[in-house]
Amino acid sequence: MYKAINIFVLLLVFAPLNTAFATESAETVFNQGIDYLYEGEWEKAGTSFKKAIEIDPNFQKAHEYYQNVEFFFFERKEEILTEYRERIKKDPQNAVLYVLLARILDRNSDERIELLEQAIAVDSTFTPAYTQLLFAYHQNYEKAQDIFSKGLKNQPHSIELLMAQAGLFAFKGEPERAQDLSREIITSYPDSIDACGAYRALASSEEEDEKRIELLEKTMTLMEQTDFAFSDVYSNLYILYEKTNPQKAVALAQKVTQIRPPFYDRRAPLFAYQFLYDHWIKTDTTKAIDVAIQALNSNSRDFNIYSYLGFQLIQIEREIPLAIQLLNKAKKFSNPGQLWGRTHGSDYPRSQSEYSKTSEELDAYYESLLGRAEFVKKDYTEAIQHLSSAVGKMGEPALDAEGYFWLGRAYEKIEKWDNAMVAYANSLAEREDKNVRKFAERLGSQITGLKTSVPEKKVIHIDELIAEVQIKKSMPAPDFQAETLEGKKVSLSDYQGKVLILDFWATWCGPCLAELPYFQELVNLYKNDPSVAFLTISQDRSKDVARKFIEQKGYTFPVIFDTGIGQLFEVEGIPLLIVIDKEGKIRYKHFGFDPNNVDFVRLMKKEIQIVLMK
Structure with a gap:
């Protein structure tokens, strides 16, 4: 199984969007709202965020939290969309409002892109509009580069754009340029949140453990100074410390279980408890169980902690009453608001609702x-x-x-x-x-x-x-139209009366690359059978990448480029293989690939034969 989150997307998702300074009183009210979130007082939190907006209409972070609370806790999506459309009508020269409306629309929608372009037309120096557009166009390198050029022309010293550009270089496969830009950011803005992110990016590309530790420790120091957080920094340090100094890893994890992370990234205590349990279960089951007891008695509202530990105890068939207590506590805190925390409170409510x-x-x-x-x-x-x-x-x-x-x-x-x-x-x-x-x-x-x-x-x-x-x-398969890499137009209706096997894949997906040789073997078996057809859907960032890969490997199956087909089939991860019968109904779905658990070709032959007979 493979769910893709590349560094470019992460940098854009977590890039701070609040460029307007809030007044002190608005900041105070906003922080009270954050406290209410931790306490589970969702209604009070929403009221506080809305009050902060009334005090300072340009307080963007307050808008974002207000939208997320309304969207997730109370599912008032249509009301929020209407509210922000009305705000734009009343204040059409406010670029912030266009971005705020865009962020709650589907990331691929035309309206979202139009709103972001309108924001730039209103204020050509408004950096968040550029970074959001970059996110929308992250699979179109040329378009993204054009946006960069415009953004940097109007904001030549924008650290947000520089960070986004580093992410784009990494995404494009130019790590040296990404690293050079990260070093430039550290030199120019040594004590900033963005330097924190730059150190983290450099650490992710460093191969030597000692240098990685040094970079991650610098990241951690800046995190403490800037009240920012990347939970994976702690997780990577646990792994690195454990190789040479397990006690240091345990001490750091114990420290992290006690911190209260920013609401947008609440995974740090979860990863700490996971590490502590996994560390002790290898050598001392009693201490591992003590970790579960410590978690149960903690005041964390992250249900993932309790569900993880409860599941682990069930796996080893120990302390089942404790496992049940942990699971019941997880149920208590699992609600739409906690789902927001589960996905790290990122800036895209619509995408969160799809993936959570x-x-x-x-x-x-x-x-x-x-x-x-x-x-x-x-x-x-x-x-x-x-x-x-x-x-x-x-x-x-x-x-x-x-x-x-x-x-x-x-x-x-x-x-x-x-x-x-x-x-x-x-x-x-x-x-x-x-x-x-x-x-x-x-x-x-x-x-x-x-x-x-x-x-x-x-x-x-x-x-x-x-x-x-x-x-x-079985459900009817959604119709689609596309072109193969050779330019041939295809649609689902072309395969009426045939058994069609679809395979969603990408060159960056390890399990996909492991599966494709078996898929080719299956294609070869049925190459003379007109009642069976095969079609693969590449989710790569460009047709050229997919075409080059197919040619290098000598694969003969037809490939189309994903232009929304994945959304039609509700693809949340790849590889995903779908068997469609002669009437156009989905009969089988297989997510992920594990050659040790499944005889792929044997299984597919069996399923194809069953579908052919029905």
């Missing part, structure tokens, strides 16, 4: 973990109750597959063989897994002679049962 889980999905996930905890306790009836309420609702095939598997295990324990087989079939329909298949086939062989209520053909032919599950779940 909903509250309902999180509740289902916790129910599944509670079901597993009850299974370990051997309370199988209680386990079934929790798992039955969770499966199919967790928002990720891998999680639902795991839930169905444990549901099948629980049904087996109480000798409900038919329910167990259906649960295993549902698990395998979500995700192929050697271990689950082993349980299903073993049970099938076992109950053939028991004359249960399961029809024998469904017991022996688990794949037919899986196919029946898939048919019930």
Whole structure:
């Protein structure tokens, strides 16, 4: 599995946007709102942010937090869009307002780009509009470079643009230029937040551990001086310290569990608890459990801490009552507002809502973990109750597959063989897994002679049962139009009456590169079969990158460039393989690639054969 977040995007997401100085009273009211967020007083937080805006209408950070609270905590998206459109009508010469409206629109929408261009037309020196446009065009290097030229012409000493340019160089594959620019920023602005980011960027490109530690420690010092935070700085230091001085790593992690990080980056304590648990579980289980107890007694509102530790205890089948307490605490704090914290409070509410889980999905996930905890306790009836309420609702095939598997295990324990087989079939329909298949086939062989209520053909032919599950779940595939790298126009309707296998991939995705040779093998197997077709969708930043890669590898499958197709198919990570039947319905989806867990070609041949027969 691979979800891409490149350094260029990160620099733009976390770049400070507030260029207007707030009055002291507005700052005070704003900080009170931050306190309310930590305390879970969402309504009071929103009121404070709105009051700060009334005191200083150009206090951009207050606007951003106000929007996020309204958008996430109360789901008032349409009201917020209307409010900011009205603000622009009343004050059309205020560039800040255009950027504020743009940030809550879809990142690829034409309206968003138009608003940012309007902001620049109103104020050609307004840096946030340029950085937001750069984010919108980060896959179009030429367009992004043109925006840079305009921005730097109007703001030649803008540190925000320099940082964004360093990110663009890194994204383009020019690390030396990115590093030179980072050093220039450190020299020119040695005590700034941006120098903090520059040190971090240099550390990420440094190969020698000692030099990396030196750069990360400088980053950490500046973080403390500027009240800024990059949680990955701590995480990288844990790893580096542990190689030569484990006690130093543990001491730093213990310190970080006590800090209150900025609200936009709340992962630091989470990573600290994760490190401490993972460190001690190798040598001292008692100390690892003590970490879980410490977390339970902490005042952190980050539900990820509790869910992670609860899950780990279930995995080792120790301290299950403690695990249940941790999971119940996680449920208490998992709400839309906490989802904002989970995604680090970045500046793109719409993208967060797309990539984060909903509250309902999180509740289902916790129910599944509670079901597993009850299974370990051997309370199988209680386990079934929790798992039955969770499966199919967790928002990720891998999680639902795991839930169905444990549901099948629980049904087996109480000798409900038919329910167990259906649960295993549902698990395998979500995700192929050697271990689950082993349980299903073993049970099938076992109950053939028991004359249960399961029809024998469904017991022996688990794949037919899986196919029946898939048919019930199948949805029409969205239509699309695109061009192959050779310029041939294609659409979904061209494949009517054929089984179509789609594969979403990119050259920067390691699991994708591992999968593609197997995909080519599959293409070769069916090259003379007119009833089966293959099409891959590149998510690279340019057609040239994809074309060069395909030519170098000698792959023969057709490739189209993703111009919104991924959104149509709700692609959240790659590689993603989709099997579409002859009627245009999605029958199978496979996210990720693990050659150790799945015989890819064998599995795909089996699924293609099943779909061809239906």
